[in-house]
Amino acid sequence: MPEKKKVTPKRDLPVQDSAPPANRPQVRATPPPAPPKAQMPQRFRTQKREAEKPRRVRGGVKIGSLDGTAAGWIRQRVARLVEQAATGEALRDGTEYAELGQTKRMTFEDGLVRASVQGRGDKPYAVTLELEHFEPDERGQIVRAMAEQAVYAAKLLSGEMPANVEDLFAPLGLKLLPTEPGDVTPKCSCRLWSEKSPWCKHAVCVSMLVGERLSSQPFLVFGLRGLPAEDLLESLRDARALPSTGDGPTPVYRAHAPVTEELGAEAKADDSLDRFWTAGPELRRVGTPVDRPEVGHLLLRRLGPSPIEGRFPLVGLLATCYELIGEAALKTDEPGAEAEG
Numbered sequence: 001m002p003e004k005k006k007v008t009p010k011r012d013l014p015v016q017d018s019a020p021p022a023n024r025p026q027v028r029a030t031p032p033p034a035p036p037k038a039q040m041p042q043r044f045r046t047q048k049r050e051a052e053k054p055r056r057v058r059g060g061v062k063i064g065s066l067d068g069t070a071a072g073w074i075r076q077r078v079a080r081l082v083e084q085a086a087t088g089e090a091l092r093d094g095t096e097y098a099e100l101g102q103t104k105r106m107t108f109e110d111g112l113v114r115a116s117v118q119g120r121g122d123k124p125y126a127v128t129l130e131l132e133h134f135e136p137d138e139r140g141q142i143v144r145a146m147a148e149q150a151v152y153a154a155k156l157l158s159g160e161m162p163a164n165v166e167d168l169f170a171p172l173g174l175k176l177l178p179t180e181p182g183d184v185t186p187k188c189s190c191r192l193w194s195e196k197s198p199w200c201k202h203a204v205c206v207s208m209l210v211g212e213r214l215s216s217q218p219f220l221v222f223g224l225r226g227l228p229a230e231d232l233l234e235s236l237r238d239a240r241a242l243p244s245t246g247d248g249p250t251p252v253y254r255a256h257a258p259v260t261e262e263l264g265a266e267a268k269a270d271d272s273l274d275r276f277w278t279a280g281p282e283l284r285r286v287g288t289p290v291d292r293p294e295v296g297h298l299l300l301r302r303l304g305p306s307p308i309e310g311r312f313p314l315v316g317l318l319a320t321c322y323e324l325i326g327e328a329a330l331k332t333d334e335p336g337a338e339a340e341g
Contacts, residue, residue, distance in 0.1 A: 054102050057118045061209055062101030073163055074218055077177055078211030085181035086199040094204025106209055111226050113210055117202040119190065127206045130185040131178060133226025141172050143232070147239035151303050156236060161218035176221060292330065 086094065097103070097117065104124055106115040113129040134142065145168055146152050155162045162168075169175050178184050186203035187193065193200045214221055219229035300322075306314040 052120070054097060054100065054119050055121075057100075057102050057104055060101030060118070061103040061106050061115075063098045063208060063212055072215050074161075074177065074221075075211040075215040077179075078207060078214065081178055081181065081184070082199075082204055082207045082211075085184075086201075086204045090199055090201045090204055093201035095208060097201060097205035098208040103205060103209060106206065106213070108213075108220050108223060111224055113206065113224070115206040115209070117188075117205055119202065125202050126189045127202050128187045129203070129206060129210060130187075131183065131224045134174070138172070138174060139227050139235075142169070142174070142227070143235045143239055145172065146236055153236060153240055157233060159219075176225065292326070 082094075083091065097119075102118050104116040104118055106113065111130070111133060115127045115129075116124045117127055118124040146156060149168060152162055152165065152168055165176060175183075181199070184207070186198045186200075186207070188198075188200050188202045190200055190202055193203070219232075222229050222232050300315055300319060308314050
C-alpha cells in the first residue's frame with residue numbers, strides 16, 4: 001500500500017497592519033543627514049588679534065638718534081604742522097612710535113620719503129611722504145633770487161641754511177617748507193589710512209623723524225621739492241660767476257660810453273704820463289649819475305645784522321658813514337662845484 005504523506009498543519013500567521021502602531025519605532029532605509037556644523041564668521045578666521053603694544057624693533061630710527069641742533073627751527077616747524085594735521089589718538093601713538101624707534105628704515109630718494117614702520121601687526125607698514133615739486137621756471141627764479149642776495153648765497157654755498165630763507169621764497173609766491181597739512185601727501189599701507197584721513201599714526205611717526213633729519217641735514221628739503229642740493233649749489237655758483245643780466249640787479253654807478261668818442265681815440269698813454277694822476281677839466285665830462293637812492297642802505301639791508309659784537313653796532317656805524325659819504329658826493333655833484341685833484 002502506498003504510504004500516506006504526513007501533512008503538516010498550517011499555522012495561521014499574524015496579519016500585519018499596514019500602519020504601524022504609534023508606540024512602535026519607525027525604521028528608515030537611509031540614515032538622516034548629519035546636522036550642519038556651525039561655521040566661524042569670516043572676520044574671525046582671517047584676522048588675527050593685534051597685540052596691545054607694537055612689536056619691538058632693534059636698531060630702529062627714533063627721535064634723539066640724530067643730531068638736530070644745526071637747524072632746530074625746522075624740526076619745530078614740522079612738529080607744529082603734524083599737530084595741526086593729526087587727531088589726538090594718532091598723534092599720541094605716532095609720537096610714541098617715533099620715540100620707541102618703530103621705524104626700521106627711512107630714505108630720501110626720488111623726491112620722496114620712504115619708510116617702513118613696525119606696528120602691532122606681523123608685517124611692517126610702508127609709508128611715503130611727498131611734497132609738491134617746483135616747476136622748471138620756478139627753479140630758475142629761485143636760483144636767480146639766491147644769486148642776487150649775497151647773504152643767502154654766502155650761507156648756502158658754505159653749507160648753512162639761513163633761518164629766514166622763507167623770506168626769499170615769499171616774493172616769488174613759493175614756500176620751501178610746508179606750512180599747512182595740505183602741503184604734504186602721506187600714504188600708508190595700514191587699514192586705518194584713507195584719502196580722507198591720511199594722517200595715521202605711522203605717517204605721524206615718519207613725519208616726526210623727517211623733522212629731526214631735516215634739522216641735521218636741511219638741504220634735503222630741496223630734494224623733496226624736486227631740486228637736489230647738488231644741482232642747486234652748482235646752478236648758484238654758475239649764476240654768481242656770470243655778470244648780471246636781464247631782470248637782475250644793476251650797478252649803482254654806470255659809465256657812459258659816448259665819453260670815449262669825445263676824448264678822442266688817437267690819444268696815447270705816453271703823451272699823458274706827466275698828467276696821468278691829475279684831474280683836469282675833462283673829469284666833469286665823465287658821466288657819473290650821483291643821485292639819492294630810492295631805498296636807503298640797500299647793501300646793509302641785504303647783508304642783515306652783523307655777527308661782530310662791539311661797543312657800537314657795526315651796521316649803525318656803517319650806515320652813518322654811508323650817509324656822510326653820500327651827502328658829500330651829492331654836494332660835489334652840484335652845478336658849480338669844482339673837481340678836486
